[in-house]
Amino acid sequence: MPNIPKIEYEPALKTLCKKNFWEFCVYISPEFYTENRPHLKILCQTLQAFYNGNLLKEDGTPYKKLAISIPPRHGKSRTLELFSIWVFGKNNSEKIMTITYNEFLSVQFSKSVRDKILTEKSNDSLPVVSDVFDISIKQGSGASHLWALEGQHLSYLGGSPGGTLTGIGATVLIVDDLIKNAIEALNARVLQEHWDFYNNTLRQRLEEGHIQIVNFTRWATGDLIGKLLKEQKNEWYVLKMEAMTDGVMLCDELLSRESYEEIKRGMMKEIFFANYHQKPMDIEGRLYKSLKTYKDKPNGVIKNYTDTADEGNCYLCSICYVAYKNEAFVVDVLYTGAGMEVTEGQTAEMFISNNVNEALIESNNGGKGFARAVVREMQDRKNNKTVVRWFNQNKNKTARILSGSAWVQEHIYFPENWSELWPEFFRDVNTFTKDGKGQKEDAPDVLTGIAEQFNKQTLTMF
Numbered sequence: 300m301p302n303i304p305k306i307e308y309e310p311a312l313k314t315l316c317k318k319n320f321w322e323f324c325v326y327i328s329p330e331f332y333t334e335n336r337p338h339l340k341i342l343c344q345t346l347q348a349f350y351n352g353n354l355l356k357e358d359g360t361p362y363k364k365l366a367i368s369i370p371p372r373h374g375k376s377r378t379l380e381l382f383s384i385w386v387f388g389k390n391n392s393e394k395i396m397t398i399t400y401n402e403f404l405s406v407q408f409s410k411s412v413r414d415k416i417l418t419e420k421s422n423d424s425l426p427v428v429s430d431v432f433d434i435s436i437k438q439g440s441g442a443s444h445l446w447a448l449e450g451q452h453l454s455y456l457g458g459s460p461g462g463t464l465t466g467i468g469a470t471v472l473i474v475d476d477l478i479k480n481a482i483e484a485l486n487a488r489v490l491q492e493h494w495d496f497y498n499n500t501l502r503q504r505l506e507e508g509h510i511q512i513v514n515f516t517r518w519a520t521g522d523l524i525g526k527l528l529k530e531q532k533n534e535w536y537v538l539k540m541e542a543m544t545d546g547v548m549l550c551d552e553l554l555s556r557e558s559y560e561e562i563k564r565g566m567m568k569e570i571f572f573a574n575y576h577q578k579p580m581d582i583e584g585r586l587y588k589s590l591k592t593y594k595d596k597p598n599g600v601i602k603n604y605t606d607t608a609d610e611g612n613c614y615l616c617s618i619c620y621v622a623y624k625n626e627a628f629v630v631d632v633l634y635t636g637a638g639m640e641v642t643e644g645q646t647a648e649m650f651i652s653n654n655v656n657e658a659l660i661e662s663n664n665g666g667k668g669f670a671r672a673v674v675r676e677m678q679d680r681k682n683n684k685t686v687v688r689w690f691n692q693n694k695n696k697t698a699r700i701l702s703g704s705a706w707v708q709e710h711i712y713f714p715e716n717w718s719e720l721w722p723e724f725f726r727d728v729n730t731f732t733k734d735g736k737g738q739k740e741d742a743p744d745v746l747t748g749i750a751e752q753f754n755k756q757t758l759t760m761f
Contacts, residue, residue, distance in 0.1 A: 316431040320347040320385050326426050327381060327415070331374065336550050338540055339374050342367070345538050346382050350389075350510065354536050362536040366524050367514040368577040370542040373553050375514050376408065379473055383412045383455070386471060388432030391448050396456045396469035396504060400479055402444075408475065409444045409457030416448075460496045468506040474513045477523060481570045484518030484580060485729040486718040493523045517577040525579065542575035567738070569730045586704050586731045586743065593712040596630060599623035603650060603658035603685075604748045606741060607666045608636065615642045616724070616741040619653040620711075620749060627711045627749050634724040634742065639669055647676035650685045659752070662689040696744055701733065703747035706754065711746060 316323040321343035324332040332339055345365070348354045352361035369375050383395050397412075399405040417436055420427045428434070437447040437454075444457040445467070453467040460477065474497075483489045505511075515524045517539075528535055542549050548556055563571050569580040598621070605617040619631040631653050633645055650658055650673070660670040670689035677685060718725040727742045 313431050317389060320344075320350075320382065323385050323388075323431060324378065324381050326431065327428065328377075329426070331377070333552075335552055336374070338369070338549050339378065341540075342369070342374070342378055342538065343382075345536075346378070346512075349512075349536065350382075350386060356533065362534070363509070364511045364527075364531070364535045365513070366528065366535045366537045367512065368517050368524065368537070368539045369514075370540070370549065370554065370575045370577075371516065373540075373542075373550060376475055379475060379512070379514060380408060380411050380415070383471075383473070384415055384428055384432070384434075387416070387434050387448060387454065388428070391434050391451060391454070393470050394454060394456075394467055394506065395471045395473065396458065396464070396467065396501075397473040397475060398458055398460070398477070398501065399475045400477055401459050402462050404475075405457035405459045405462070406443045409446075409455060412455065413443075413446055460493065460500075464500060464504055467504070469504050470506050470509050472501065472505060472509060472511045474501075474511075474515075474523070476515055478516065478518050481518065481567070481573070481580065481730065482718050482722045482726050484522065484573070485725070487521070488715065489718075490519065490521045490523075490526075494526050497523060497527075516574055517579050518573050520579045522579070539577050541577060567726075567730060569732070580730060585729070586700070586733050587708055587728060589708055590728070591708070591712045592715045592717070593628055594715055596621050596628045596712075597623040599628075600657070601630070601653055601655050602752070603653075603655045604745050604752065605646060605658065605660040606745050606748065607639065607661065607669045608642070608741070612636075612739075614723075614727075614739060614741040615639075615646070616745040617646050617649060618745050618749065619649060619655055622753075625710060625753060627753065629711065629713050629717070632717075632721040632724050634721055634727075639672070643669060643672040644676050647673045647680065647682075650677060650687075651680060651682045655685045658685055658687045659748070660687065660689045661692045661748070663692055692748070696740055699751070700731075700740065700743045700747045703750040704743075706750040707743075707746045710753065711749060 312326070316326055321332070321340050324343055349362060349365045354362045356362060367375060386393050386395065397405065397408050399408055413436060416428050416434060418427045420429065435449045437449045437451065440447040445453065446455050448454045456464065456467045458464045477493050478484050513524055513527065515522060517524065519525065540549055542554055542559055548554060548559065572578040573580045600622045601619060602622050603617060603619045606615070608615045614634055614636050617633040618629055621628040621630060631649055633649050635642060660666055660673070662670060667689050670687055674687050714720060724742050727739045728746070731738055731743050
């Protein structure tokens with residue numbers, strides 16, 4: 300900073316920070332916004348150019364819609380909070396609406412913006428918003444999610460898809476990560492709800508001349524950003540950054556190469572690349588492209604196919620289904636990494652509660668003992684309805700899964716809410732890729748086993 304008397308410096312500081320969003324961020328949070336984090340400067344400069352109308356389309360008109368995709372923990376939300384304040388400082392008549400995943404997060408975002416404006420200067424070394432901008436919260440209007448600046452009726456609303464958005468239009472809309480996790484990202488119903496919420500609710504709150512910012516991890520091609528880019532192809536400016544490009548980390552201070560590799564080892568490949576490289580999970584190599592669902596299951600014989608957890612990192616997968624004509628309607632799933640001393644009883648209980656007529660249990664690597672234990676468990680509970688058979692499956696698992704995938708997609712139906720009923724099972728089915736490397740095969744293996752029953756594969760029964 301220039302070595303000039305404070306009385307001369309203050310006007311220069313205000314002018315600089317009002318004009319330059321990056322400098323405002325540096326002033327408010329100098330420990331976070333440093334020259335060693337150039338991606339933050341790019342983000343700030345992009346937001347500033349966007350707000351000022353300097354991001355131009357090919358026809359020379361300014362972009363009014365900005366899509367941001369940056370790895371987690373790299374300062375996206377924090378920067379958008381400060382951007383909201385900077386916008387108010389430049390024009391206190393703006394109306395900002397922020398939408399996040401749920402009400403709790405929307406309140407936290409709102410409170411952070413509000414509290415930064417409210418913070419009073421306790422000593423000369425503490426940087427506060429009032430050093431730069433003459434804005435304040437209106438007396439009696441400091442609710443956590445809905446408040447106004449002094450001199451305005453309403454200025455800010457924080458909400459979520461499950462909340463009610465009333466009382467305020469928006470000149471600036473900020474949508475900050477609506478998807479919670481991979482399970483939601485692959486749930487067609489959730490993605491459609493987001494799209495309907497955007498079209499039927501959010502767009503109705505937008506005022507003439509508004510701008511939109513959507514900040515998202517690129518989980519799926521059908522997520523909100525994906526649909527917006529498809530439906531409004533030339534209207535969006537896209538700022539995308541990957542955690543590492545050509546061996547160079549985006550920001551070593553926030554995510555080192557060592558930490559990056561550690562996260563990569565411990566996280567499912569598809570989820571990792573979605574979070575840290577903005578590559579939707581369903582773009583490359585996903586085996587099951589479209590799985591069918593049902594609302595009402597038909598009447599039919601209830602069967603089961605079970606594969607025990609034969610290795611330390613495997614899951615027991617047991618699926619009950621209604622066999623109807625040439626279709627399988629899944630009615631219950633047991634999918635767990637618990638030991639056999641636990642799953643024997645759980646499997647027996649599932650057979651009983653679902654009135655299973657026939658059950659097949661793979662006898663490889665301890666499966667025979669497991670099957671006999673399940674029979675004993677059912678006998679102890681005075682159930683003799685289920686006929687249990689065990690068999691040896693000696694064909695290559697990966698080859699079986701690949702060859703059976705078409706039938707699985709065409710003839711196996713899942714409940715509409717199966718992502719909520721069996722989230723881990725849902726995730727492992729929907730993220731399984733054609734190469735199968737480093738992934739759990741347990742769920743696809745059992746689905747393939749069901750397919751083989753309908754296609755009369757020869758099994759060695761016991």
